[in-house]
Each structure stands twice: as C-alpha cells, then as structure tokens.
Amino acid sequence: MNFELRRKPEWLETMFPWRQRAIAVNGRRMAYIDEGAGRPVLLLSGNPTWGFLYRDFITPLVESGYRAIAPDWIGAGYSDHPREDSALTFAHHIADLVSLMDQLDIRGFVIVGQDWGGPQGVGAALQRVERLDALVLMNTWLFTGMVSKFHASPRPWTTWHAPLIGQFFMKRHKALSHHGPSATTVRGMSEEEARAYHHIFDEKDSDHGVLTWPRTIPVLEGDRGWADMKAIENRLPELVDLPTLLMWAPGDEVFPIEFANRLKELLPKAEGPITFDRARHFLQDDRGADIARAMVDFLNRTVGAKL
Amino acid sequence: MKFITPTAEELSFLRPDPLLWEQELDARPEVAEAIEQATATPAGSVYWRSTHDHLYSLELMDSGRGRPSMARVFGYWDRYEPRPVEHEIDADLMEFLIWVAQTSPGIDSVDVLKVAQFAGINISWPEGAVLRTPEERFSNIPGFDYEPRYTEVEGLRMAYVEQGEGDPVLMLHGEPTWGYLYRKMIEPLSSAGRVVVPDLIGFGRSDKPAAANAYSYKSHVRWVRRFIEAMDLKNITLVCQDWGGMIGLRALAEMPERFSRLVATNTGIADGRGSTEAFRRWRRFSQRVEMLDVPLLMRNTLKRKTITDAELQAYAAPFPAKEYQTAALAFPRLVPTRLDHAGAYDNRSAIEKLRTLDLPVFLPWADGDPITAPAEKFLRSIFKNCAPQATIKDAGHFIQEDAGEELARAILEWMAKS
Numbered sequence: 213m214n215f216e217l218r219r220k221p222e223w224l225e226t227m228f229p230w231r232q233r234a235i236a237v238n239g240r241r242m243a244y245i246d247e248g249a250g251r252p253v254l255l256l257s258g259n260p261t262w263g264f265l266y267r268d269f270i271t272p273l274v275e276s277g278y279r280a281i282a283p284d285w286i287g288a289g290y291s292d293h294p295r296e297d298s299a300l301t302f303a304h305h306i307a308d309l310v311s312l313m314d315q316l317d318i319r320g321f322v323i324v325g326q327d328w329g330g331p332q333g334v335g336a337a338l339q340r341v342e343r344l345d346a347l348v349l350m351n352t353w354l355f356t357g358m359v360s361k362f363h364a365s366p367r368p369w370t371t372w373h374a375p376l377i378g379q380f381f382m383k384r385h386k387a388l389s390h391h392g393p394s395a396t397t398v399r400g401m402s403e404e405e406a407r408a409y410h411h412i413f414d415e416k417d418s419d420h421g422v423l424t425w426p427r428t429i430p431v432l433e434g435d436r437g438w439a440d441m442k443a444i445e446n447r448l449p450e451l452v453d454l455p456t457l458l459m460w461a462p463g464d465e466v467f468p469i470e471f472a473n474r475l476k477e478l479l480p481k482a483e484g485p486i487t488f489d490r491a492r493h494f495l496q497d498d499r500g501a502d503i504a505r506a507m508v509d510f511l512n513r514t515v516g517a518k519l
Numbered sequence: 520m521k522f523i524t525p526t527a528e529e530l531s532f533l534r535p536d537p538l539l540w541e542q543e544l545d546a547r548p549e550v551a552e553a554i555e556q557a558t559a560t561p562a563g564s565v566y567w568r569s570t571h572d573h574l575y576s577l578e579l580m581d582s583g584r585g586r587p588s589m590a591r592v593f594g595y596w597d598r599y600e601p602r603p604v605e606h607e608i609d610a611d612l613m614e615f616l617i618w619v620a621q622t623s624p625g626i627d628s629v630d631v632l633k634v635a636q637f638a639g640i641n642i643s644w645p646e647g648a649v650l651r652t653p654e655e656r657f658s659n660i661p662g663f664d665y666e667p668r669y670t671e672v673e674g675l676r677m678a679y680v681e682q683g684e685g686d687p688v689l690m691l692h693g694e695p696t697w698g699y700l701y702r703k704m705i706e707p708l709s710s711a712g713r714v715v716v717p718d719l720i721g722f723g724r725s726d727k728p729a730a731a732n733a734y735s736y737k738s739h740v741r742w743v744r745r746f747i748e749a750m751d752l753k754n755i756t757l758v759c760q761d762w763g764g765m766i767g768l769r770a771l772a773e774m775p776e777r778f779s780r781l782v783a784t785n786t787g788i789a790d791g792r793g794s795t796e797a798f799r800r801w802r803r804f805s806q807r808v809e810m811l812d813v814p815l816l817m818r819n820t821l822k823r824k825t826i827t828d829a830e831l832q833a834y835a836a837p838f839p840a841k842e843y844q845t846a847a848l849a850f851p852r853l854v855p856t857r858l859d860h861a862g863a864y865d866n867r868s869a870i871e872k873l874r875t876l877d878l879p880v881f882l883p884w885a886d887g888d889p890i891t892a893p894a895e896k897f898l899r900s901i902f903k904n905c906a907p908q909a910t911i912k913d914a915g916h917f918i919q920e921d922a923g924e925e926l927a928r929a930i931l932e933w934m935a936k937s
Contacts, residue, residue: 238536238602296537303534303598311601314731319807339599340852342806439531443859 237311243290244283248274250517252318255282258327259425260392262289268500277517287421300424302440309336326350347456351467355445362465373426382423389413389422393494455514458484461491520618522565539592550623569611597861601732610642650727672745678724679717683709686754693761695847697723703923721846736862740769756780772869787894791863794856797889802851810841822915879937885914
C-alpha cells in the first residue's frame with residue numbers, strides 16, 4: 213500500500229502542527245497523530261470533522277504526560293475516502309479502530325468520544341475491553357430508543373440525507389461537509405479554521421462518509437446501525453465501574469442534555485455531566501481549552517498519566 | 520466453486536466488506552450469461568467459502584434485462600475484528616477469478632495467472648511478515664531429545680516431533696506452551712502408536728506471523744487441519760488440552776473421518792455462553808502485560824513443584840522477544856465468551872456436529888484447574904460414548920507437566936479397552 217498521505221497545506225501548519233502518520237487498517241489508509249508518551253488517550257471525532265477538532269487537547273495532554281492519539285475515521289480527514297457506501301458502515305469503523313489499537317499495541321487507554329466518536333470508540337474498546345481504563349463522553353450516545361428532535365425533524369436533517377436528495381445536497385453540493393462546525397460555531401471561528409474543516413472535502417465526490425453517517429443513525433429497529441448500537445448498549449454494564457466523565461454542551465440540538473441523562477442512567481457511576489455554555493454540537497471547538505482542562509483534571513484524579 | 524447458503528444468524532456476526540467494486544457486465548454478455556448459469560441466479564447474492572474458510576459473496580444485480588447486468592464481490596469478516604492478512608484475501612480472490620475464467624467462454628485461467636504475475640499479485644506471506652525463533656534458543660532443552668521435523672502449512676513452517684509406529688496419536692498443546700509440554704507422555708504412548716506432537720503456528724519451533732490479525736480462531740483450526748492433511752494422518756487418537764482442545768475439537772468436527780478416538784483434558788469448546796471467573800482474571804492479566812513471563816506463569820500454575828529451572832526456561836525458549844508472542848498474547852481474547860464473539864457461532868455449529876459422533880471419548884481431568892473445571896461436564900454432555908469419569912489428583916491446568924506419566928498410563932489403559 214502506498215503510504216503517501218495527502219500533504220497538509222502550509223496554512224494549516226500553524227493551527228495543526230503535529231505530524232500526520234499513516235497506518236493500514238482493513239486495507240485502507242488511516243491517518244492519525246500520535247504525540248507524547250504515557251497513558252494513551254484516543255481522541256475520537258464524528259461527522260463531518262477530523263483530528264483538527266481536538267487541536268486544543270493535544271498540548272495539555274502531552275504536557276501532563278499523556279499520549280494523545282487522534283485518528284481520522286476512514287472516509288474522514290486525511291484518511292482514505294473510499295467511494296463506497298458499504299465500506300463505511302458502523303461495523304467497519306469499529307473494526308478500523310480495533311486494528312489501530314492492535315497495531316499500536318496500546319494498553320490502559322482512554323476513549324474520548326463526541327458524536328460518532330462515542331459509539332464507534334466504545335464499540336472498538338469493547339472488543340479490547342481489558343485494555344480500556346477510562347471513558348470521556350461528550351454530546352454523543354451509546355443506545356437506541358431515544359431520538360432527538362433534530363434527528364427526527366425534516367428540516368434540515370431527514371430531508372438532508374433522504375434517498376437521492378441526500379446525494380444531491382451532501383455530495384454534489386457539500387451541504388454538510390462545507391457547513392459543519394463553521395455553521396454552528398458559537399465563538400465565531402476564523403475563515404482559516406473553517407477552511408481546516410472544509411478543505412478535507414474539496415475534492416469532488418469525496419463526501420461519502422458525510423452522507424453515510426447520518427444514514428447509519430439508528431432511529432427505528434432494523435435501521436442500518438441499529439444492531440451495532442444495540443450490541444454496544446447491551447454491553448454497557450461491563451463499563452459501569454470504569455472511571456467515566458460526561459461533559460456536555462446543553463446548547464447542542466443534536467444531542468441535548470437528555471442524552472447525557474440517559475448515559476448517566478446507563479453508567480450511574482459516571483462523573484458529570486459537566487455542562488459548558490457558549491457551545492453547541494462541536495463543543496471541543498467552541499470551548500476546547502476549558503474542556504481539555506476539565507478532562508486532564510479528571511484523568512489525573514482517576515487513572516493518571518503513568519501506566 | 521461450491522455455492523452455499525449461509526444462515527442469517529451467521530451473517531449477523533459478520534461484516535460485509537466490498538472487495539471488487541460494482542461493474543457492469545454488459546461489455547461481455549456471454550460472460551454474464553455463463554455466470555448466471557453457473558450460479559443459477561439472475562439476481563441476488565451467491566456465497567462460497569474459500570480455501571481459507573472465509574465467506575465471500577458475489578452479488579449479481581439485474582437492472583431489467585432479465586440477466587445479471589452488474590456484479591460486485593464482498594468478503595465477510597468477524598464483525599468487529601480487523602480483517603485477515605491481505606495476501607490471504609488476494610489468494611481467495613484469485614481462486615474466485617480462476618473460477619470466473621473457467622466458467623466463462625473466451626477467458627483462459629492460464630492468462631489470469633499470467634496477468635497476476637505481471638501485476639505482481641502476492642498470495643503468500645510477504646518478506647518480514649513471519650518470524651522464526653532462532654534454532655539456538657532450543658539448544659539446551661532438558662528431556663526433549665526428539666529430532667524436530669517440519670512440514671509446511673500455507674507457506675508457514677510447522678514443527679513437530681514424532682515417535683513410534685502405527686496409528687497416529689496426535690497431541691495438541693495450548694496456551695502458552697509448545698510440544699515440550701508432552702515430553703513425559705511421548706515415550707509411554709509411543710508403545711500404542713505413532714505419537715505426533717506439533718507446535719501450533721505462533722508457538723514452539725513453528726513459524727510466527729508477526730501481525731495480530733494473522734491469528735484468529737478460524738486460522739488456528741485451519742492450520743491444524745492443513746497439518747493433518749499434509750501428514751495424511753488417519754485413525755487419529757487425538758489428545759488435547761487447553762487451546763489444543765479448542766482447536767482439535769473443531770478439527771474433529773470438520774474432518775471426523777480422520778479420527779477414531781478422543782482424549783480431552785483440561786480443555787473445552789467455548790460456545791459463547793459465559794466463562795469462568797478464573798478465565799476472566801487470566802484474560803485481563805494477559806491483555807495488560809507487555810509480554811508474558813512464561814516460566815513464572817508455569818511455576819505459579821503447576822500444582823506439583825518438582826519442575827527444574829531449566830525445564831521452566833524451556834517454556835520461554837520460543838519467545839526471545841515480545842514480537843514472538845503475538846499468538847500467545849492473542850489466544851485469551853480469541854476464546855469466545857459471548858454469543859457474538861468471533862468463533863462462537865462456528866463453535867456452536869461444531870458442537871452440533873460433535874453430538875452426532877460416536878467415537879470413544881476419554882475425559883481425564885485434573886482436580887485443580889479452576890479455568891476448565893466446568894468444561895468437563897459440558898464435554899460429557901456433548902459426546903455419546905464417554906468413558907467413566909477419571910480425575911487426576913494433585914494436578915492443575917498443565918496436567919501433562921504435573922502428572923504426565925499418570926495421564927499417559929490412564930490413556931494407555933483406556934486405549935487398550937476402547
């Protein structure tokens with residue numbers, strides 16, 4: 213396999229200076245950054261973002277003695293973007309992360325997940341559950357049976373990714389990939405920051421993952437993604453005693469605070485939810501430094517940086 | 520190529536992975552027609568198992584012409600696990616392409632092979648992918664003077680020792696040992712037949728693929744089956760412990776015609792319905808260490824503390840460094856303890872097959888092995904023709920090390936009767 217990743221443009225360097233590494237997972241190239249030594253912390257983003265979303269987390273983690281690993285899911289960021297819906301299923305994403313975990317041979321790791329980073333990260337960690345030491349969840353979900361107004365609403369969500377209609381808006385016109393965090397930013401991100409999220413999908417027809425993810429959200433039994441989410445939900449009792457922190461932006465319409473409360477019911481020993489105002493769905497971008505500080509504090513108090 | 524219909528249950532535990540992208544068949548309608556005839560489907564999926572036992576499907580779509588007009592191919596992997604090594608998939612796809620060529624008018628399979636050569640398709644272990652423990656690591660092994668022999672399975676060197684003549688007595692070791700574990704039993708049992716003691720792939724003197732995804736439950740079973748075929752062993756008396764049984768019982772279910780007797784001790788066939796607390800403790804420990812200290816592990820597990828330091832060190836011989844332990848470190852997590860665990864479905868199917876066999880079964884069990892204690896009863900419930908219960912006292916999980924001579928004697932007595 214050719215391991216040349218797409219070159220990071222120069223204008224990105226100052227905002228995201230870390231080396232992009234590449235590894236083959238399930239026959240595709242996965243890009244990831246891997247900085248520092250100590251307890252591995254996997255920083256997992258969702259749709260339509262990439263490792264850039266965690267740029268405020270890397271330095272605080274590394275300075276506190278942790279190893280920050282931020283992979284881009286296949287179909288996202290600097291990883292391969294297969295032009296095939298069936299290569300981007302929930303199960304594929306899980307198996308891809310398991311492959312990364314195995315190849316880096318990491319133990320005692322922490323899963324940090326927001327949006328799809330939550331279920332995909334926990335789904336992978338459950339395959340190597342003896343090696344999982346702590347969990348940090350932000351504006352995400354690990355269960356079926358609760359659908360936010362946003363995910364049920366025709367404007368824009370269900371229309372956005374409806375059959376054929378979704379292909380027009382999401383792929384031909386990049387309705388989500390060029391309007392993700394930049395469209396919901398509370399602090400008002402710069403043009404350059406917006407560009408960092410968008411340029412990933414500049415290439416024509418590179419937005420398969422962006423469209424496949426919404427279609428995978430399990431709303432009804434039998435939906436694509438339902439069985440996998442159910443499998444995760446059924447195994448959550450195994451994680452009850454794990455140090456877990458919930459951090460939440462109640463201002464997010466995608467995963468409002470009810471989702472945090474439901475996670476708290478399923479993982480009753482979890483700390484939080486610590487809430488962050490002035491933030492919406494992409495809270496790591498809106499309040500990155502504050503959230504990173506709360507997370508490092510939690511990790512220091514519970515599992516610590518040393519293995 | 521034999522097409523099959525997998526159960527919906529099996530498919531639910533697998534992940535379809537697109538391998539050959541969707542392509543119109545219109546350019547060669549005669550090929551589409553030949554495939555339609557051979558698969559007996561104008562539309563839908565047909566499935567087959569490759570020589571690597573992986574499931575694949577050819578999906579044929581009919582866009583209204585009344586014959587297949589589009590096609591693509593999927594591989595099916597353990598749902599949440601990394602897929603197997605790439606050359607295995609290429610070998611399987613080549614097998615399929617040869618079938619397509621043989622089925623289709625105007626395409627010659629020889630040409631397919633030539634193109635594969637031209638394109639540099641690799642269907643064997645790439646350089647550096649397989650480690651081999653240096654022979655000098657085995658230069659001071661006490662009590663194991665058998666000359667190592669080798670046979671090849673799927674491009675890997677598989678080591679074994681043998682002694683005696685007649686019908687084979689195949690003895691399979693488990694985690695994290697090697698044929699050495701049976702050293703006290705080889706001599707006595709060689710009076711009853713040809714004792715053959717292989718080292719599993721990843722263990723002992725056998726080759727050790729370096730990548731974690733080289734090792735699955737399925738691949739271990741396949742390698743042992745290939746070993747049995749390569750050696751052409753028939754009328755086998757299988758003696759197995761720990762993973763030797765997990766693998767051996769699957770081989771028995773898959774090629775029962777080659778076996779005539781079974782001796783299973785301190786082992787089982789996990790069907791995904793739970794596990795013992797002792798096993799879960801071991802699994803957690805094993806998944807968190809950088810490298811297993813095998814001599815220490817043996818010393819702590821043995822009930823009779825008569826083993827010498829040199830003998831303990833012999834168990835570490837195959838593992839000069841962490842990279843050589845990939846197989847040993849993978850084994851604990853490959854034990855299917857949940858219904859959806861990779862291998863659990865295959866084991867449940869194998870158990871159904873084992874229930875139908877009436878070969879004589881002997882289940883000598885140690886009195887001090889908390890990990891496999893409940894499995895004795897389970898095996899007893901599976902096999903029809905079990906000898907009465909036989910407990911070996913003052914022995915632990917590694918019963919061959921604690922009580923090898925006793926165990927060999929008990930097996931010989933039973934063999935004489937059965």
